[in-house]
Amino acid sequence: MDKEKTLQRIVFLREELEKHNHFYYMLNQPQISDYEYDKMMNELILLESEVPDFFDINSPSQRVGSDLNAEFRQVSHRYPMLSLGNTYSEEELREYDKRVKKIIGSDLEYVCELKYDGTAISILYINGELTQAVTRGDGEKGDDVTANVRTIRSIPLKLKTTGVPEEFEIRGEIILPREGFMKMNREREERGEFLFANPRNAAAGTLKLQNSSLVSKRPLDCMFYSLHGRNLPYRTHFDNLMAAGSWGFKVSEHITRCNGIEEVLGFIRRWNEQRNSLPFDIDGIVVKTDSYDIQEELGFTAKSPRWAISYKFQAEQASTRLLSVDFQVGRTGAITPVANLEPVLLAGTTVKRASLHNAEQIQMLDVRLGDTVFVEKGGEIIPKITGVDLNRRPAGSAPLIYINNCPDCGAELFKDEGEAKHYCPNEFGCPTQLKGRIEHFVSRKAMDIAMAEATADLLYTNGLIKDAGDLYFLQKEDLLRLERFAEKSAENLLASIEDSKNNPLSRVIFALGIRFVGETVAKRLSREFGSIEELAAAGFDKLVSVDEIGGKIAASIIQFFQQGFNIEVVRKLSIAGVRLKEEKPEGAMTSGKLNGLTFVVSGVFPNFSRDELINTIEKNGGRVASSVSSGTSYVVAGENMGPAKLEKANKLGIPIISEEDFVKMI
Ligand code: IVH
Numbered sequence: 001m002d003k004e005k006t007l008q009r010i011v012f013l014r015e016e017l018e019k020h021n022h023f024y025y026m027l028n029q030p031q032i033s034d035y036e037y038d039k040m041m042n043e044l045i046l047l048e049s050e051v052p053d054f055f056d057i058n059s060p061s062q063r064v065g066s067d068l069n070a071e072f073r074q075v076s077h078r079y080p081m082l083s084l085g086n087t088y089s090e091e092e093l094r095e096y097d098k099r100v101k102k103i104i105g106s107d108l109e110y111v112c113e114l115k116y117d118g119t120a121i122s123i124l125y126i127n128g129e130l131t132q133a134v135t136r137g138d139g140e141k142g143d144d145v146t147a148n149v150r151t152i153r154s155i156p157l158k159l160k161t162t163g164v165p166e167e168f169e170i171r172g173e174i175i176l177p178r179e180g181f182m183k184m185n186r187e188r189e190e191r192g193e194f195l196f197a198n199p200r201n202a203a204a205g206t207l208k209l210q211n212s213s214l215v216s217k218r219p220l221d222c223m224f225y226s227l228h229g230r231n232l233p234y235r236t237h238f239d240n241l242m243a244a245g246s247w248g249f250k251v252s253e254h255i256t257r258c259n260g261i262e263e264v265l266g267f268i269r270r271w272n273e274q275r276n277s278l279p280f281d282i283d284g285i286v287v288k289t290d291s292y293d294i295q296e297e298l299g300f301t302a303k304s305p306r307w308a309i310s311y312k313f314q315a316e317q318a319s320t321r322l323l324s325v326d327f328q329v330g331r332t333g334a335i336t337p338v339a340n341l342e343p344v345l346l347a348g349t350t351v352k353r354a355s356l357h358n359a360e361q362i363q364m365l366d367v368r369l370g371d372t373v374f375v376e377k378g379g380e381i382i383p384k385i386t387g388v389d390l391n392r393r394p395a396g397s398a399p400l401i402y403i404n405n406c407p408d409c410g411a412e413l414f415k416d417e418g419e420a421k422h423y424c425p426n427e428f429g430c431p432t433q434l435k436g437r438i439e440h441f442v443s444r445k446a447m448d449i450a451m452a453e454a455t456a457d458l459l460y461t462n463g464l465i466k467d468a469g470d471l472y473f474l475q476k477e478d479l480l481r482l483e484r485f486a487e488k489s490a491e492n493l494l495a496s497i498e499d500s501k502n503n504p505l506s507r508v509i510f511a512l513g514i515r516f517v518g519e520t521v522a523k524r525l526s527r528e529f530g531s532i533e534e535l536a537a538a539g540f541d542k543l544v545s546v547d548e549i550g551g552k553i554a555a556s557i558i559q560f561f562q563q564g565f566n567i568e569v570v571r572k573l574s575i576a577g578v579r580l581k582e583e584k585p586e587g588a589m590t591s592g593k594l595n596g597l598t599f600v601v602s603g604v605f606p607n608f609s610r611d612e613l614i615n616t617i618e619k620n621g622g623r624v625a626s627s628v629s630s631g632t633s634y635v636v637a638g639e640n641m642g643p644a645k646l647e648k649a650n651k652l653g654i655p656i657i658s659e660e661d662f663v664k665m666i
Helices: 005-026 034-050 058-064 090-104 146-150 179-191 199-207 237-245 261-277 294-296 359-365 433-442 453-461 468-473 476-480 487-500 507-509 518-531 533-537 539-546 553-561 564-576 610-619 643-652 661-664
Strands: 072-074 085-087 111-116 120-124 129-135 141-143 167-175 221-228 256-259 282-289 308-312 316-329 335-344 350-353 374-377 382-390 597-604 623-625 634-637
Touching: 005 034, 005 058, 034 058, 058 539, 072 120, 072 382, 085 316, 090 282, 090 294, 111 167, 111 221, 111 237, 111 308, 129 146, 141 661, 146 199, 146 539, 167 199, 179 199, 179 237, 199 237, 221 237, 237 433, 237 634, 256 261, 256 507, 261 564, 308 623, 350 382, 350 539, 359 382, 433 468, 433 507, 476 487, 518 533, 533 564, 539 564, 597 610, 597 643, 610 634, 634 643, 634 661
Parallel strands: 085 308, 597 623, 597 634
Antiparallel strands: 072 141, 111 256, 111 282, 120 129, 120 167, 167 221, 282 308, 316 335, 316 374, 335 350, 374 382
């Protein structure tokens, strides 16, 4: 294709992809299959790499983010980001209305909006393009999180319509819809990572990740609620929001103009009842005066505008009886007390169980068996017990006694100083922990062996496997002896186990279940060490010299490979022929042009993300190291290259090349 044609095709693909983003993320009505979408995206990425001077940070191809670590820059807000005054009762709201009417002297037109429960963002658009996105921070200054915000598919990068002010800020709430939140937490649980308490924490935590490619994998969304700028089309808040909706921003269809306080109260009552029907959490209603002239007249107090107020919903609460308490053992040995309750309806679902978190919480609440307890759902997925109705305590009840021994294996529990949870120390003997580790090993993101949790349990309980390594020595006859298996299902399982031997090394590392080693860290370790043997032999200093590996992870890896049980698992995997060494870097080799060369990559590059560059080096036979040493062949330097690396490379006389030089090499 000549250059002119390539450029035309790029423009076409960018527009098509943005259009389909809109169908998918804004309208929830995909018009093409994921496959067709990915095909167009791959073509765009390829063509864009052919004409680097046509790079556009706002191209849909950039939505995947980059895994460059970047400290956030602090940016001053042009318009301060204030908070809202809160009310909790209709009474207080009526008083607010009276105060406002007294100042204005007439009835008011209000706008009622849902109060989205997420984290605030202010986004600057110049000439229709997303230019900067800043968190609320202290209201005066916030963090520049533009790279992260660009990855949120429902936020437009370029506005398509005319009549948009040349420069304006739009503010909204970054949220994590409930479904995406639950999925994310389920996956985190599978990987043994900590769980987010609620969608709000998860959204705020994600926005502050210093790796936008991770952000791009989380299903964030954004609901917009205000516009700021000199040339907004209208002098009323409602009309401007509706205009923003027509420019491509996600503005809720539930925003309503209300004439007077009674209509406002009607809106609040309706949403108090219907809030659970929304796909995301709200924690109240925001009431704003519609006219900008009136807003100016009302002005601000020190902290918040007088022209708006929020009505906060009561956390939904129910009371029911505590029947018993179970103590659950997790894969890592952590003990969680769980209350069994008399079923009760709460926020649209029947609640039978609630977390009691830990021993301290039980002691603090002084919950006793037979007590009537209050249960709340405050955005969290698992309801919690927030108190006891002492008036209804049965006579003769006694404080709950926390267990001293593991409910599964009987080992004496321990609790580290400063930790809230008790742990079962019997890492290699406690059946629940052992089964949990096998379940993790076979899970989809690990070795992806087609085996249900119940099957792992069955194989373990029948003594066919003691650890993940034993899976590879299962015989068909062994399986057929179990009731669950027939000829076909036994063959399928064995075939799936056999297939898993060819999984890339990174999956094996992840599957081993080393504490704090999630999928991303496993990939990094695989790339850096290339084999389990090298990884197991690496000392602390070597481990922490790898990007993203801190002391906590390094110590955990070292400890893992010191334990006989784990060494034995790895030995079994090795005998079975599971891939424990990456012959070639992950991904097919495209050439051997860089064979024998070691590269260090540093800085930000115009055309490649850091990961793409590393992949390209490895696919062409080169090796990538994280620090400059005498063994380094080249340093590929981008903008803002680390000064220490530069100095060391200069001192050792190692050639420093640009991205362009590198492209020429391959
Ligand atoms: S208007 C002067 N509208 O609530 C502040 N805020 O407590 C004007 N929020 O930080 C904010 N939904 O992040 C407004 N429909 C809505 C909102 C909303 C959620 C958040 C916002 C703000 C906090 C104020």
